[in-house]
Amino acid sequence: MxxxxxxxxxxxxxxxxxxxxxxxxxxxxxxxxxxxxxxxxxxxxxxxxxxxxxxxxxxxxxxxxxxxxxxxxxxxxxxxxxxxxxxxxxxxxxxxxxxxxxxxxxxxxxxxxxxxxxxxxxxxxxxxxxxxxxxxxxxxxxxxxxxxxxxxxxxxxxxxxxxxxxxxxPQDRFSFIHFGDHAQHDASRAVTAATRARDPDFVWIAGDLSYANGDQPLWDSYFDMLEPLAAEIPVMTCPGNHENKDGGGAGYASRVTLPGNGLYYGFDYGNVHFCVSTGGSLLSDVSDTGELLTEIAELEQDLADAARRRANGEIDFIVFVQHYTIWTSCEGRDPFNFSLVLLEENILLRHGVDLLLVGHDHIYERSKPMGAGLPLDIGYVQITQGGGGQSLYELVDYDMAWSAFRTLRHGFTEYVVDGKTIRGTTYSVENEALELLPGGGVEIIDSFEIQARNGTAKAMPLKPARTLEELGREFDLQAVAEHTVRRNRLHDLFEDRTPNY
Ligand SMILES: [Fe+2]
Ligand SMILES: [Fe+2]
The missing domain is CATH 2.60.40.380 (Purple acid phosphatase-like, N-terminal)
Structure with missing residues (x-):
């Protein structure tokens, strides 16, 4: 040769x-x-x-x-x-x-x-x-x-x-897979193997990766599990509340290499701009409020830039990734932190985010295009894919006006970006009895399409980025930070008793 x-x-x-x-x-x-x-x-x-x-x-x-x-x-x-x-x-x-x-x-x-x-x-x-x-x-x-x-x-x-x-x-037509709350169970390994078998161009893990929960060697076994997938297919991540349990995110940050500061960042892939947030998941003390506010200001700027570039025809879609849901049908998980949810949703709607990828709630749920808890044609579609492997939660027993489909199954969601259309398909690695399918099999449990905004809708959300001072005139930013710290502490108290959460 x-x-x-x-x-x-x-x-x-x-x-x-x-x-x-x-x-x-x-x-x-x-x-x-x-x-x-x-x-x-x-x-x-x-x-x-x-x-x-x-x-x-x-x-x-x-x-x-x-x-x-x-x-x-x-x-x-x-x-x-x-x-x-x-x-x-x-x-x-x-x-x-x-x-x-x-x-x-x-x-x-x-x-x-x-x-x-x-x-x-x-x-x-x-x-x-x-x-x-x-x-x-x-x-x-x-x-x-x-x-x-x-x-x-x-x-x-x-x-x-x-x-x-x-x-x-490939930049013209490509696919990516999204799940969160991965852990290291049989379902986690099944999701990892089935994701590899789908052969996507890259993968998003939307927080709560290893569930090391302070036991640092569990990060080693986690990356051993991930390697057959991640050594050949890029894996991008955001931190979740469980990453906060390892030195306030230090365990996570020392093991992944990502753009910017590695915690929140933005980048384009093909005609899609991805904007990634911590969702406040690493905030442990109000003395660190500045970090959250700096992030919020940078996300606002990043999304305003992306919306302008979308209006100019440089990109077609804006996708926001974080661990926490904005709205949820998960039992007991109604927005824990309404002040941050309102601020984040205001930013998502202002700049016309098309798609929101989250985890945290160990369910699968797809929203209608929505805003403020109601269907909204020019709103965002939230995909909660918390079925990456950790134990599943429960759903509320009443309907949500914004919710299009919800179920409890371990699995992952695949997105094929083909010009001005994103085709989504959600696969489960289990049958309806929550038994792993034999031979690494998968079942399709949901499918959907998201179309790029037309000219009018693209122009509508085109608004300038607000400075922190300007955001502070619309929102009580100190309260946002204090409520976020309280949310995180309440999660920790609860999860100390139920570590699989
Ligand atoms: Fe989780
Ligand atoms: Fe979580």
């Missing part, structure tokens, strides 16, 4: 096209070596080309600091970059390296595993919160948009991961 050709150089993303919230604040301070433009790449010169089959031998994994918990995310342009994060045990840093190259036409499975890598990139290392381990992360840039990439992470001294393959990230 001839040596792999270098991928064609691709231009770096236009920085005016997307805005990562608080870009640089807490973001990776990596020596981002651009391995594809030749300027600072570290090609493995002198390495012989990979062997041909049938003599090809997949290397065995050896080393004293083998990578584990490998997962892919984005911290920059989804079309041309990937960020890889993994862990090694012990305090000694074996190095943070990624070796990679294109999957060449005609490569056998063995050659994909065993062939030499033409490129390398170094990354950064930091302590993993609460365990004797290190978190490593590195970003691949200028990736070809039309060719899979094979890669491995690790180091010569510590050992290498198996070779994994990153598919191209």
């Amino acid at each position: 001839s040596p792999p050709k270098p991928p064609k150089p691709f231009p770096l993303p236009d920085p005016t096209r997307r805005r990562l919230l608080r870009a640089g604040a807490g973001a990776l301070a990596l020596p981002l070596l651009n391995a594809c433009d030749g300027s600072s790449a570290t090609p493995d010169t002198g390495t012989p080309p990979g062997p041909d089959t049938p003599d090809c031998v997949v290397p065995t994994q050896t080393g004293t600091r083998l990578p584990r918990g490998l997962h892919v995310s984005w911290t920059d342009d989804p079309a041309t970059t990937r960020t890889l994060t993994w862990f090694t045990d012990g305090p000694d840093d074996p190095g943070t390296l990624v070796q990679y190259g294109p999957v060449e036409d005609g490569m056998s499975d063995c050659e994909i595993q065993a062939a030499a890598f033409p490129y390398g990139v170094a990354g950064a290392t930091k302590a993993t919160y609460g365990v004797d381990a290190l978190t490593h992360s590195a970003t691949l840039t200028a990736l070809p948009a039309d060719r899979p990439i094979r890669y491995r992470v690790g180091s010569e001294t510590g050992g290498w991961s198996p070779t994994r393959v990153l598919r191209p990230a």
Whole structure:
């Protein structure tokens, strides 16, 4: 087999096209070596080309600091970059390296595993919160948009991961899957495997990931469970109330690598803008009120920018992701924090958010387009997919005017973005008796479509971003913060008695 050709150089993303919230604040301070433009790449010169089959031998994994918990995310342009994060045990840093190259036409499975890598990139290392381990992360840039990439992470001294393959990230027609409240049960593993089998372009986990609840090694077993999915398909996340139980979010933040400050952020994928919020889930003390207010102001700005770009035809959809629901049919979960709900919903409606992806309530529920608890043609559709694996809750026994469909099943929701239409399909990994389907099977339990707003509706919500001072004239922001702290404490008190919540 001839040596792999270098991928064609691709231009770096236009920085005016997307805005990562608080870009640089807490973001990776990596020596981002651009391995594809030749300027600072570290090609493995002198390495012989990979062997041909049938003599090809997949290397065995050896080393004293083998990578584990490998997962892919984005911290920059989804079309041309990937960020890889993994862990090694012990305090000694074996190095943070990624070796990679294109999957060449005609490569056998063995050659994909065993062939030499033409490129390398170094990354950064930091302590993993609460365990004797290190978190490593590195970003691949200028990736070809039309060719899979094979890669491995690790180091010569510590050992290498198996070779994994990153598919191209299609921008015209693509799919993503959403669930929250994942945990580490049989249903969690079934949801993980079925999500992988659907082969989406990326995944959203809307908070309450590991349910470590202060037992930090449970994060290790969580990422072990996630790795078969997340080492090849980007997984983007937001924190939930259970992330607050690990050092106020420090356990989560030390294990994921995301845009901006890693807690709330925005980015475009194709014709969709995603805006991600903490929903106040990490606020533990009113002395930290400023953090929540800063986030609210930045979300307001991000959504105002997105609405303007949608009106200009640059994007078609705005999707908001957080852990907490705005409205719910979950028994005992009516908005716990009305002051934050009213403020958030005001911002969502003002800027015309199309779709709201949440978890927290361990139910599945799809709303009609809504606002203020009533159907509203130009409102947002909320998808509560809290069925990622943790124990299910109960539904109220009365109707909600805004609710279109609700049920109790573990599963996930897939969204196919095809031009100006998003087609949603919700799958369950269980039958109606809540028994796992055999052989990794799934059942469709809901389907829906969301159309891009027409010109009139797109223009209607086009309003400027408000400053915090202006928001403070419409809302009691101190009360918002105090009620959020109280909500979080009440959750903790309740969950200490029922840890699966
Ligand atoms: Fe949960
Ligand atoms: Fe939750």
